[in-house]
Amino acid sequence: MHSKIVIGFALAFALGAAACSSDNGSSSSSSGTTSASTTTGTTGTTGTTTTGSTGTTTTGGSGGSSGTSGLTAVNGCDPATATDMTGHSTVTISYSSSAQGSTPAFSYSPACVKVSAGTSVTFQGATAADTFAVHPLTPGTNCVADTTNNPITAQSSGASTSFTFANAGTFPYFCAVHCSVGMKGAVYVQ
Numbered sequence: 001m002h003s004k005i006v007i008g009f010a011l012a013f014a015l016g017a018a019a020c021s022s023d024n025g026s027s028s029s030s031s032g033t034t035s036a037s038t039t040t041g042t043t044g045t046t047g048t049t050t051t052g053s054t055g056t057t058t059t060g061g062s063g064g065s066s067g068t069s070g071l072t073a074v075n076g077c078d079p080a081t082a083t084d085m086t087g088h089s090t091v092t093i094s095y096s097s098s099a100q101g102s103t104p105a106f107s108y109s110p111a112c113v114k115v116s117a118g119t120s121v122t123f124q125g126a127t128a129a130d131t132f133a134v135h136p137l138t139p140g141t142n143c144v145a146d147t148t149n150n151p152i153t154a155q156s157s158g159a160s161t162s163f164t165f166a167n168a169g170t171f172p173y174f175c176a177v178h179c180s181v182g183m184k185g186a187v188y189v190q
Helices: 002-023
Strands: 035-040 047-052 056-057 090-096 106-110 113-114 119-125 135-143 160-166 171-174 184-189
Touching: 090 113, 160 184
Parallel strands: 090 119, 113 184
Antiparallel strands: 035 047, 047 056, 090 106, 119 160, 135 171, 171 184
């Protein structure tokens, strides 16, 4: 008796989820094949559609914003709200273990910055105790190193280093030791 109720509930739940999901970008249907495709939202992030033996799942992309075409949200940064330093030939991002004014401990300031192509960005420890030995600078996303097409190179000694961003794109970075507590950011180049 209980198995009939559970199966009936599961079927009702699945049918109800399929009927309710048309507004949020997800849907379900039956299919016997497996395939995947990718779609892109207008000036936004990528959505996906996957069809398999259990049904079809579609996740819609999120919309972007004007002026940031090709730039993506990463490491807690959004190109639409990044500190706009375009037009500056040099920009400094400071980092620290302790709170510095309104900047919290274990963070970069500004963590998310927009610059023009050709800008030199310097990473600088805020105090004498803030070095790359304590806060190893690493290119990558969400605590996973990735040097692909990123002018930021890993640093584990010294307290200051500079990188010139010649090409447009999104260049994420993080502290290899403190990434899990939010010490990460991105340089957006237009």
